[in-house]
Amino acid sequence: MAELIDLSQDIYEGMPVFHGLPQVKIGIDATHEEWEGMENADTDTPAVLRMELGEHTGTHVDALNHMGREFAGQSIDTMPLSLFYTEGICLDFSHKGLSELISSQEIEASLQAAGLGIQPGDTVLFCTRHYERHFGTENWPNGPGLTAEAARWLGEKKIAAFGVETMSPGVRKVSNRQVHQICGELGFTHYENMVNLDKLVHRGRFRFIAFPLKIKGGTGSPVRAVAVFE
Secondary structure (H helix, E strand, O other): OOEEEEOEOOOOOOOOOOOOOOOOEEEEEEEHHHHOOOOOOOOOOEEEEEEEOOOOOOOEEEOHHHOOHHHOOOOHHHOOHHHHEEEEEEEEOOOOOOOOEEOHHHHHHHHHHHOOOOOOOOEEEEEOOHHHHHOOOOOOOOOOEEOHHHHHHHHHOOOOEEEEOOOOOEOOOOOHHHHHHHHHHHOOEEEEOEOOHHHOOOOOOEEEEOOEOOOOOOOEEEEOOEEEEO
């Protein structure tokens, strides 16, 4: 039987979101008591919840039109489903501290240590343990991330995407903007706010699945990311 590992954060009201993006709001839109015509009921059992949130909430994928204005039109609903159903590998960068950069030379060394290679169409995940160490703290926005050079190196290997535990794929105010730009330029994407990546390291290849919502014109989407070991 296949082993499925959930790589996605819970979505809830008050959860951390990237600075300036919409806060998550969740409330009861309808109750079973209302539907059953019960008056003065002692309970409010949710039948439908009302949600307000940005596309880039929790564990999510960025569409290419999010990477820069020159990529307009390449919205999440236009991106091939094959980008979100790939083979995956996960590399151990748990030694990285706050705001530290990850270079291509370090990625190559990590691949060699793990006995892995990057194939075209792969999704490459980076385990930094930043989620378990800093989620919900003042240091949550200050995670490690890729250099612009590392992002270009990955893109030139024709990967489908890479994924990180942090709120941004690069280090904020250092490489993050350039990493986004390179993803748009080379036509690959990335996932942010992933969890449980420590359960994937040293285990070789797996099936990676993370389908987005089909949001017309969307700049990204929350995903339910899963690693599957057969």
